[in-house]
Amino acid sequence: MRAATWFERTDIQLRGLTPFVFTLLMVLASALPWHLPSFAPVTPAFTAMAIYYWSIYRPDKLPYAATFSLAMLLDLLTGTPLGLSALVYLLLQVILNTQRTFFHGKPFLVVWWGFSLVMPGVALVSWIIASLYFNALVPPMPFIIQAVLTILLYPLFAVVLSALHRHMIKDQ
């Protein structure tokens, strides 16, 4: 095996940043005004999709510290109580870290089924923390609709994510 040139090494390192950069883009997508009818409160949890995918396939490229900082940015940009998303997504990630090998080599439907199991949990925990934080019962309906929309949109994002993933591991 010949030694990798500087260019090749940088290239591999940049490819390794893909999960972080993609999740960052998802954070920005959540913050953007889409101006769609009644969309803002139920904007799909784009970030959750990215974290789910990368936690299963490349947890080494999306360490806890990265999830934490991306979620903090999400909270700062969207005006969510600071630390809420960080807490919820760290919990999501630690659960996935124990279960991730189960999904390896499984057909897509199984991975999607897994996502449809964790998303209601994410919504429930978020709702409980938000209600505690505001010391009031936050209307639960937007949380439920958001979870359903996120689950329905997941296959679309999975296509993009797996294409990126293939591109990332090419040459490695």
Added chain:
Amino acid sequence: MRAYRGRALLLALPLKSLIQRFAFVLLVGAAITIMILSRAEPRLVDNLRGAVGDAATPILEFLSHPAASFASLVEQVDAALDVHAENARLEAQNAQLLKWQAVAAQISRENEELRQFLHVVPDPNASFTTARVISDSGGPFVRTVLINAGKKNNVRKGQAAITNEGLTGRVVSAGQHSARILLLTDLNSRIPVVVVSSRERAVLAGDNTPNPRLEFLAVDARVHVGNRIVTSGQGGIFPPGLPVGIVSSVSEERALVQPYVNWDRLEYVTVLDYTLPGFLPETKRAGRIGEFR
């Protein structure tokens, strides 16, 4: 050599997972601490939000253009579908508005004369800044938007934000080039209002649903569906008489309000700089003890 490396790996792998676990516990602790801190000392977080908002403004401005054009495409298709019905409705409305225009001109002339007779102290003129909405609270937690104008454009915490339809909310934090507006539907929004027809005062309280409710109404208050709600100007932050919405439902326990603002088309908002004469600007007021600026 090989055996050594094997042993090192044997040691390194558990060590790595130990570090990961340690990092997890540390970060979860940090998230909880920050949440409690931000609840107890909102001021600390306000500054951070302002700074992050400022830093993200150019990126969000850039990205919000395609998002807006996507939305306008959806809107255009929507509009093209019922153009005839819309036209008929607008013609009817136009005829009615022309009639009202004549009435308004006459009333405003009369109002002017009466004011002169009575030597009414004029309300201070509000100066204003119009800015674009560059970020939305994409999620179920809060109802806020970020605009691309901040302290540099005279946007300050507490000011009222309106559109041509009516009151939108108020500025809750301002960075140099960006500011966050708490919409009047947010759980934390409280706005002093008055029912136009009966002059009943109340507080419009948001609860994250599209219809905020009227609180602190008098027990015998006369409020009916269809009554107009405007700001009362109490507290001196908001100018009085800004249109807010109409009463959409009244029951034994509560009265709900349908705001005039169309939240789906919130692209630009106008921030009013309204200071009552005799009120010192915030920077010149004496701060509370232990209060930092």
